[in-house]
Amino acid sequence: MPQITINGRVCEFKPGQLILQVANGEGVQVPQYCYHDGLSVVASCRICLAEVWMPDKATGKLMPYMGGKLMPTCQTACMEGMVVYTESPKAVANQKAVMEYLLINHPLDCPVCDQAGECLLQDYSYEYGRGQSRFEETKVKNPKKDVGPNIYLYSDRCIMCTRCVRFTREVSGTSELCVSGRGNREEIDVFPGQPIDNELAGNVVDLCPVGALLDKDFLFAQRVWFLKSTPSIDGLTASGDNIFVEHNEGKVYRIKPRTNMAVNKWWITDEVRHGWKFVQREDRLSGARHKQFGVQLATEWARGISDAVEGLKAVSAKGKRIAVIVSPMLSCEDAYALAKAARAIDDRAFLAMGPIPVQGQDKTFPPGKADGFKLYAEKCPNSRGVKRVLEAVSKSSPHGGYVASFEQIIAQLRSNEVGGVIITGNYPSNWITGALTQALEGKFVVALDTLPSELIDRADVVLPCVTWVEKAGCFENAKGLIQAFEQAIPAREGARSESQIGLDLYTQAKQGTGGQAPLANPAALRTEMGKLPGLEAFITSVALPVLPIEQAPAMEMVEL
Ligand code: SF4
Ligand code: FES
Known part of the structure; x- marks a missing residue:
């Protein structure tokens, strides 16, 4: 199989695979916001940019690819012998610049944000950010919007990755979400009078890498680091969708999709996501x-x-x-x-x-x-x-x-x-x-x-x-x-x-x-x-649930 090298690690790839797909498959950490396996590639967030070198056809000597400009790994196809650096000084400088740019108008409201603890902006700010803001002007404040029966949009947290817009265009096919405005006035919005209420709508909440799209049902219900995830199967419809039941102290708080390419890919329907409430009904039968x-x-x-x-x-x-x-x-x-x-x-x-x-x-x-x-x-x-x-x-x-x-x-x-x-x-x-x-x-x-x-x-x-x-x-x-x-x-x-x-x-x-x-x-x-x-x-032939791999936290945990 053909090979590329990412940060010194030799990885095999299938023809047509993108550098980021290979890195994700091999567990090489590359920051990414707008890329998602289930959506089209737009390469708009620019945080995955890397330095890429290619062997010269005549001499075999490594030469800067495309004149040496940083390449989006989520959009660049792998080629035999390619050498990719996401940790070079040039790539790191870009990551810091992108993080600084994204955080210019981002509110510092992590303590009250539902996404805190599973937010890519938080994680990458820690891993790739500057640690200090140089922005002294007033932040642009965008409104909170009620965009659908189950979804709120906190616009000022949005980083304009457009994953949500692409989902409604490419997966649900309902196109309720759009980008309105330009430059620093750009916002995600719904068309007037057309809330995002399709049967798959809740997936945009999972797709949002920050806390901009929020599930009304889970709003302020629980801090995510208290939740335990149990792999399960949809118990309400014939789909057999793979899910995680997320719970704490014997109480279910939410249902999330579990990726299974043979069944539900990355998604679940809203009826599976929200249909479990009877589990916690007070009047459940008890005692013979x-x-x-x-x-x-x-x-x-x-x-x-x-x-x-x-x-x-x-x-x-x-x-x-x-x-x-x-x-x-x-x-x-x-x-x-x-x-x-x-x-x-x-x-x-x-x-x-x-x-x-x-x-x-x-x-x-x-x-x-x-x-x-x-x-x-x-x-x-x-x-x-x-x-x-x-x-x-x-x-x-x-x-x-x-x-x-x-x-x-x-x-x-x-x-x-x-x-x-x-x-x-x-x-x-x-x-x-x-x-x-x-x-x-x-x-x-x-x-x-x-x-x-x-x-x-x-x-x-x-x-x-x-x-x-x-x-x-x-x-x-x-x-x-x-x-x-x-x-x-x-x-x-x-x-x-x-x-x-x-x-x-x-x-x-x-x-x-x-x-x-x-x-x-x-x-x-x-x-x-x-x-x-x-x-x-x-x-x-019983397919057993794949248990989630415990990931070591990037930050040192402190006993309180
Ligand atoms: S709302 Fe979330 S998913 Fe949609 S563009 Fe903004 S950050 Fe991306
Ligand atoms: S993940 Fe590559 S540009 Fe956004």
Whole structure:
């Protein structure tokens, strides 16, 4: 492979690669503001400029490239034998000049800026800046603007990198943002009456290298250095978007995209970014409940589990079948544990899918671009994974059977063949329909859910569950990719994962009250599942989350 040398380090490159791309890939630090892998190159910020030398074709002697002027590494293609210096006196002088220029009008409001701690201007000011301002005139003050339902623009922090403008033109295809004015009057703005409200709008906040574009939802909510990032997967739609759940002291504060070129590239939709709020609802279900003499009362978990199994076994003893309705919001491991438990209670148990929420149609960004970013109409993360698991369990058990759709199981419930149901939810909002409530009349109902509803009010046993950020597991996305996710925050008190409840029910059904259910371990469950025909992929093809590499801070940390 051809090679270039960057700051004394020999690096291989693919034809067409830019110097900055090679440096980023090799971990050679080069300052950069306007460059982003997912956007067109404009080379406008000028901080990545470097001294470049090329071997003379005739003599092989190194000669200054392009007459010796500094070259933007984000726009200059690599050539065999090129030698690049970003730490030479000439390059360093340019970095200092660019930093001084950018900071001329920049407010010194880091203590109240949400970006502080993850701001490239702060980092580069420390690494490449002068340390002292020579500017004595009055700074230009630009207004704060409300540019969209979820976004503020603090114009005086903007360094005019135009990443945000290019995003709305090239990725979302909506072009709400523009550059207005010229020179030191230049500003980012929206067109009058056209707020930035497209479904991908929140990505401009991630793209902004300084604190100019801010998420209203995260405004003054938390200092970023307190946040911990857990790699996870979109738990709300069929996209399987790779995300980081950012949290502190058991509370989620924001969701950020995690780069995966095979799935979501660098972006996520706003529904994934902002749709997690139900996780922190005050009225989340907590603590098992059971019915006694027609009244629902709080009970211990062990009693809730034994009541559920006894009630369902009593139904089976009367010659009726039970059904388990597995929500497509659950993980594959949850589906497996619950199906196994249902078949342990009644070996003819119906295995059925919960309702699959669909809103509108799939959309691509920019509109009409076949390989653009896709927003999925299916608003659940794992309908394919749940179906795959239920089908395999169903085929592998002696009584076989099929996996009923939600509509089919409602019809079965009405036919009176079914006398008891384990029903799961975990949807972000109320999902109970009149048809379901009617069909459940007269049945023994064990409800596993996160939020209160009329289903919970009428259930015979209620077993509260955790949301996807409070457990680990895997989802199969719309493209058939199985991806594992980690537990980000501790489980809500009095709630358990559906996998754990499945194991509890199974142990109770097999061993009675003396039995001790194992703790739900997604990896162990996947190993067990993978032995069933049709589920081998859970051993061989689960994409595990890539853990973020801990970076040593550039500044020395001081113990307080
Ligand atoms: S608002 Fe942020 S992303 Fe947009 S041009 Fe200014 S600094 Fe760049
Ligand atoms: S990153 Fe190269 S000019 Fe901005």
